[in-house]
Amino acid sequence: MRLTVQRLISIQRLTQPRVNRLGALLALLATALLNGCAGDKSILNPAGQAARDVVMIWWVMLGFGTVVLVMVTLLWLFTFKRKEVTRTPVEERRVARRWIIGGGILLPVASITALLAFGVPTAQRMLPLPLGEPPEVIEVIGHQWWWEVRYPGAEGGEVVTSNQLIMPAGEPIDFHVTGADVIHAFWVPRLGGKIDMVPGRVNKIRLEADEPAVFGAQCAEFCGAQHAQMQLYVEAVERDEYDAWLAARQDDQLSTLATNDQQHEPAREAFMNHCASCHRVAGLSSGNEGPDLSDLGSRTSLGAGIMAMEEGAVTYWLQHHQQLKPGNKMPPHDDIDTATLASLGAWLETLTP
Ligand code: HEC
Ligand SMILES: [Cu+2]
Incomplete structure (x- = not known):
């Protein structure tokens, strides 16, 4: 699966003298084709029991569908080869009825029953049924076109964050x-x-x-112009790392982070004037x-996955977000001068718990 094109072609060269x-x-x-099977958003690369069940159903359906396709194709080819047989109208009707009952009723009933037998337990496993110890709840709220994530x-x-979902590995989590x-x-x-x-x-x-790993997530219901650019960074970490991550995002921690550096006072003022009505920064706005944006500096990407977070990225986003993600719900900041936007960007990048 991970073979590169060159390697595949050179293997070809080794095994055959002529290309x-x-x-x-x-x-x-x-x-x-197989490249689609790898990657952080592939169902063919499951990282949890629910996803393994789903991919199992997928393979069974693919296998069964292939068998049906081959059978139907063979039957179709057979009709060209077959010798003319003479049947009375009664015989003709009987043969036709057999095909209808066998291929049109029995076969679909059998396959759908088999599919249900597979599918129901899989879906059951993803239901938030009562457990001995109730699992941790993480709330995820979809907005056009970003993700709000809450840890009640x-x-x-x-704890509240956006466009990133950190979860503990090795334990069930209920997503509301x-x-x-x-x-x-x-x-x-x-x-799953x-x-x-x-x-x-x-x-x-x-x-x-x-186990701990990074996954991709994607909005999977068309929700408007930037639906495709509504991606979510998901990371599963060890339990103690998760607890530490949450502890660092308690309101009092974030408030000091946002307000303690005098050098950023002008940026904070600009933020209160232009941005606070829409964005929360703990200790400043709601x-x-x-x-x-309270922990913005600690994210891996901006704009729900549209650009990587690196030095200067926030300023770049503030200046070009309507080109990067046309039609997104943040107004263009044409009325704010470049120096102010740069100071805002520099300050927001320091919000790293
Ligand atoms: C009218 C509401 C509104 C105002 C005012 C506003 N924003 Fe936004 N902002 C948004 C929305 C909505 C998004 C999400 C856009 C998207 O990804 O689709 C956003 C995204 C962002 C992001 C990227 C966040 C992320 O998680 O990737 C940053 C940074 C940001 N805004 C900073 C600012 C700053 C700084 C100001 C003030 C100069 C400001 N915003 C003013 C609505 C607003
Ligand atoms: Cu969507």
Whole structure:
């Protein structure tokens, strides 16, 4: 699966004296196709029990579908070869009925029953059924086009962040999801099935990551122009690392972080004038029209995955966000001079708990 095109082609060269064009082409095609099987958003690379169940169903369905396709194709080819047989109308009807009952009723009933037998226990496993010890709850709220993530059970008080989801590995987690504006869907392909985020309703799904790893997640319900650019960084970490991560994001910690550096006073003032109505920075503002920025410096990306977080990235985002993510719900900051935007960017990058 991880073979590169060059290696595949050179293997071809070794095994055959003449370069086999068709072989090379097939290798190229296979690499292109199989590349989709790796990656942090592939259902074919499960990292938890629910996802393993899903991929099992996927393989069974693919296998069964392939058998049916081959059978139907063979039957179809057979009709060209077959010798003319003469049947009375009664016989003709009997044969036709057999095909209808066998292929049209028995076969679908048998396959759908088998599918249900597989599918129901899988879905059951993702239901938040009562457990001896109730799992940790993480709330995920879909907005156009970003993710709000809340930890209501955090010791010391609720923790809020955006566009990143840190979870403990090796234990089941109940995700309570909803939508703030339109219907979105929460989907971490390597952990399990997707679930709709419907405004006014809380849907629940239980997922577990086997071990610490980074996963991709994606909004899986079309929600407007920037739906494709609504990605979520998911990271499963050891339990104690998770607890430390939460502790560092307690309100009092974040407030000192946001306010203690005198050098950034002008940026804070600009923030209160231009940004506070939409964004929360713990200790300063409580806007909720845009992502919480209290721990922005510690993120891996900006704009729900549209650009990597690195030095200067926030300033770049502030200046170009309508080109990077056209139509996103943050107004262009044309009315704010470049120096102020740069000071805002520099300050927000220091918000690293
Ligand atoms: C009208 C509300 C609104 C105002 C005012 C506003 N923003 Fe935003 N901001 C948003 C929304 C909505 C997003 C999410 C855009 C997206 O990714 O689709 C956002 C995204 C961001 C992000 C990226 C956050 C992330 O998690 O990737 C930063 C940084 C940011 N805004 C900073 C600012 C600053 C600084 C100001 C003031 C100069 C400001 N915003 C003013 C609504 C607003
Ligand atoms: Cu969407």
